[in-house]
Amino acid sequence: MPAPQDPTHLPIREQMEKLIRRKQQEITKGLETLDTVKFRADSWTRGNDGGGGTSMVIQNGTTFEKGGVNVSVVYGQLSPEAISAMRHEHKNLQIPVDPATDLPVADGVKFFACGLSMVIHPSNPHAPTTHLNYRYFETWNPDGTPQAWWFGGGADLTPSYLYEEDAKLFHACHKQALDKHDATLYPRFKKWCDEYFFIKHRNETRGVGGIFFDDLDDRDPQEILAIVEDCFDAFLPSYLPIVAKRKDMPFTEEEKQWQLLRRGRYVEFNLVLDRGTQFGLRTPGSRTESILMSLPVTACWLYDHHPEPGSREDKLLQVLQNPIEWA
Amino acid sequence: MPAPQDPTHLPIREQMEKLIRRKQQEITKGLETLDTVKFRADSWTRGNDGGGGTSMVIQNGTTFEKGGVNVSVVYGQLSPEAISAMRHEHKNLQIPVDPATDLPVADGVKFFACGLSMVIHPSNPHAPTTHLNYRYFETWNPDGTPQAWWFGGGADLTPSYLYEEDAKLFHACHKQALDKHDATLYPRFKKWCDEYFFIKHRNETRGVGGIFFDDLDDRDPQEILAIVEDCFDAFLPSYLPIVAKRKDMPFTEEEKQWQLLRRGRYVEFNLVLDRGTQFGLRTPGSRTESILMSLPVTACWLYDHHPEPGSREDKLLQVLQNPIEWA
Numbered sequence: 001m002p003a004p005q006d007p008t009h010l011p012i013r014e015q016m017e018k019l020i021r022r023k024q025q026e027i028t029k030g031l032e033t034l035d036t037v038k039f040r041a042d043s044w045t046r047g048n049d050g051g052g053g054t055s056m057v058i059q060n061g062t063t064f065e066k067g068g069v070n071v072s073v074v075y076g077q078l079s080p081e082a083i084s085a086m087r088h089e090h091k092n093l094q095i096p097v098d099p100a101t102d103l104p105v106a107d108g109v110k111f112f113a114c115g116l117s118m119v120i121h122p123s124n125p126h127a128p129t130t131h132l133n134y135r136y137f138e139t140w141n142p143d144g145t146p147q148a149w150w151f152g153g154g155a156d157l158t159p160s161y162l163y164e165e166d167a168k169l170f171h172a173c174h175k176q177a178l179d180k181h182d183a184t185l186y187p188r189f190k191k192w193c194d195e196y197f198f199i200k201h202r203n204e205t206r207g208v209g210g211i212f213f214d215d216l217d218d219r220d221p222q223e224i225l226a227i228v229e230d231c232f233d234a235f236l237p238s239y240l241p242i243v244a245k246r247k248d249m250p251f252t253e254e255e256k257q258w259q260l261l262r263r264g265r266y267v268e269f270n271l272v273l274d275r276g277t278q279f280g281l282r283t284p285g286s287r288t289e290s291i292l293m294s295l296p297v298t299a300c301w302l303y304d305h306h307p308e309p310g311s312r313e314d315k316l317l318q319v320l321q322n323p324i325e326w327a
Numbered sequence: 328m329p330a331p332q333d334p335t336h337l338p339i340r341e342q343m344e345k346l347i348r349r350k351q352q353e354i355t356k357g358l359e360t361l362d363t364v365k366f367r368a369d370s371w372t373r374g375n376d377g378g379g380g381t382s383m384v385i386q387n388g389t390t391f392e393k394g395g396v397n398v399s400v401v402y403g404q405l406s407p408e409a410i411s412a413m414r415h416e417h418k419n420l421q422i423p424v425d426p427a428t429d430l431p432v433a434d435g436v437k438f439f440a441c442g443l444s445m446v447i448h449p450s451n452p453h454a455p456t457t458h459l460n461y462r463y464f465e466t467w468n469p470d471g472t473p474q475a476w477w478f479g480g481g482a483d484l485t486p487s488y489l490y491e492e493d494a495k496l497f498h499a500c501h502k503q504a505l506d507k508h509d510a511t512l513y514p515r516f517k518k519w520c521d522e523y524f525f526i527k528h529r530n531e532t533r534g535v536g537g538i539f540f541d542d543l544d545d546r547d548p549q550e551i552l553a554i555v556e557d558c559f560d561a562f563l564p565s566y567l568p569i570v571a572k573r574k575d576m577p578f579t580e581e582e583k584q585w586q587l588l589r590r591g592r593y594v595e596f597n598l599v600l601d602r603g604t605q606f607g608l609r610t611p612g613s614r615t616e617s618i619l620m621s622l623p624v625t626a627c628w629l630y631d632h633h634p635e636p637g638s639r640e641d642k643l644l645q646v647l648q649n650p651i652e653w654a
Contacts, residue, residue, distance in 0.1 A: 042631070055630075057630045057631075059629065059630060066628075066630070068630065200608075200609075201608040201609075201613075201615045201618075202615065260625070264622070267594060267598070267626075268598060268619075271594070271595060271598035271599050272598050272599075272605070272608060278599070281527075281528040281599060282527075282528075286528075288528045288529065289630060289631045291528075292595075292628065293630055295591070295628040296628065297627060297628060297629065298587070298625060298626070298627050299594075299625070299626050299627075300624060300625050300626075301393075301619065301622040301623065301624060302386065302624065303382075303384045303386060303393070303395065303616060303620055304369065304384075304616045
């Protein structure tokens with residue numbers, strides 16, 4: 001599809017940028033109502049490259065051990081090599097070719113990308129970790145003609161102890177947001193989430209899932225933006241009640257230890273498998289601290305650890321090995 | 328070079344296998360002299376694929392928080408896809424072609440690989456982590472003719488606090504082992520180590536280095552085996568005296584915290600950059616627990632943490648950003 005041109009609206013990228021900045025404020029304010037410490041903002045620019053962002057970070061709170069809500073708005077040139085690397089995941093990206101020589105154009109394509117990404121790790125082992133990310137991407141050919149655009153993102157929940165009612169609430173809120181637009185979206189995005197957040201070398205999903213999508217350009221961009229906004233709106237009602245209920249639950253040292261082991265798995269997924277993390281860390285000029293904001297304060301690894309069959313820890317593993325339909 | 332054929336000696340692979348099994352015993356016994364707990368052995372086989380190994384693991388010791396000394400001896404078929412993936416690193420691997428059709432032979436090449444790999448994480452933040460790995464690899468064409476062989480490996484030291492005398496001892500022992508054979512080896516392998524264990528996204532090396540080499544087949548395999556044996560012999564004298572001196576040093580909570588942050592970097596290197604880990608985790612049938620034995624019991628991440636300029640923590644970073652000639 002061509003890049004969106006809509007004379008009656010601001011260009012999609014400007015609307016998306018406004019949306020993510022507004023949501024960064026709303027979400028951090030919402031989370032702060034459950035903690036005694038506040039997020040602090042940290043703005044950065046890309047140096048020689050275009051754009052920058054604002055990381056909002058909470059650390060060592062009573063409720064939240066670590067959390068980051070990061071907005072970034074970046075633009076510049078994609079080299080033919082970068083396009084090649086990205087084409088594995090985004091088939092609609094093209095390497096522009098000089099019609100005279102049939103060779104790739106050396107200065108590649110111009111791109112614009114903006115998104116909000118968030119990871120929240122509560123302290124209490126009964127309160128789940130959550131991740132959310134919504135992003136918009138656009139490219140143009142060197143002659144200024146639009147080439148490709150898409151939206152991507154989702155939100156998912158990673159408990160250390162399974163509370164079925166929590167998983168159901170999280171999924172139900174996101175299903176409701178998507179069903180408003182198209183009843184086929186939730187089942188598709190739920191499955192996509194289970195498949196994407198699968199830790200192959202452990203044969204288990206990272207958590208109890210949620211929704212995930214990428215390369216979404218199958219309808220009017222204004223309509224997709226409305227879907228993304230509704231998904232954003234679904235987040236706080238899907239997560240705050242869970243944390244409110246779990247944050248002060250008593251827990252044992254063994255339960256804390258199990259949470260740290262699960263965080264080890266979180267680190268494994270993010271560092272070994274997450275495409276965004278891998279791509280970011282390999283991209284010159286990207287900001288390592290913002291990319292690795294997703295990692296927990298502490299994580300733990302024990303050799304060949306297996307929970308006792310039938311224990312609560314084992315029950316979580318069963319669900320991670322056999323994803324459930326929660327909504 | 329052709330696969331080694333030496334009628335007066337056991338084939339190289341059998342000698343290497345004996346060497347690594349003997350060294351697994353020697354090294355674990357040596358390390359146990361500094362702790363109150365013992366290593367425990369855990370043998371495994373590759374299921375449908377050929378071979379297996381023995382992991383020797385120490386955990387929650389007084390001196391060693393976690394350590395593993397793993398021997399593996401595996402063999403089987405490399406698919407043309409696996410060879411393609413490996414050829415990025417090992418240029419002398421060839422994809423056999425059917426001379427009649429000029430197409431890759433579907434059943435690929437047979438391979439044999441054996442090695443010892445070890446990571447030791449002491450508890451005391453003043454006692455450095457160490458890693459050692461020596462391995463031998465051999466391939467044959469489907470018709471049974473030898474194709475390629477090589478040795479690889481090395482040993483390196485990762486302190487949280489820099490003690491120059493420790494880095495000097497570790498390097499001097501390994502230099503001495505290599506100098507016996509060829510005075511050009513140590514400078515080459517030392518540089519290779521600094522380059523390999525470089526955490527690009529942090530712009531720092533993992534530790535104070537040591538030696539590293541790969542694809543070594545530039546001389547008689549019997550001679551390389553003798554080099555590897557001397558490097559193995561250099562290990563305990565290069566490391567035990569350091570741990571003996573550091574293991575009971577008093578330390579503060581802040582020093583422990585710094586050690587956990589450094590272990591976070593260790594996890595980042597191993598999961599994001601280490602070729603062996605990445606290759607292993609992506610290989611069907613490989614044993615995740617043995618591959619991830621290298622991870623510490625605990626690691627820590629704080630957002631945008633920087634030690635105070637001039638502090639001991641900062642002095643370590645200076646050296647990691649500007650590797651030093653220690654021997």
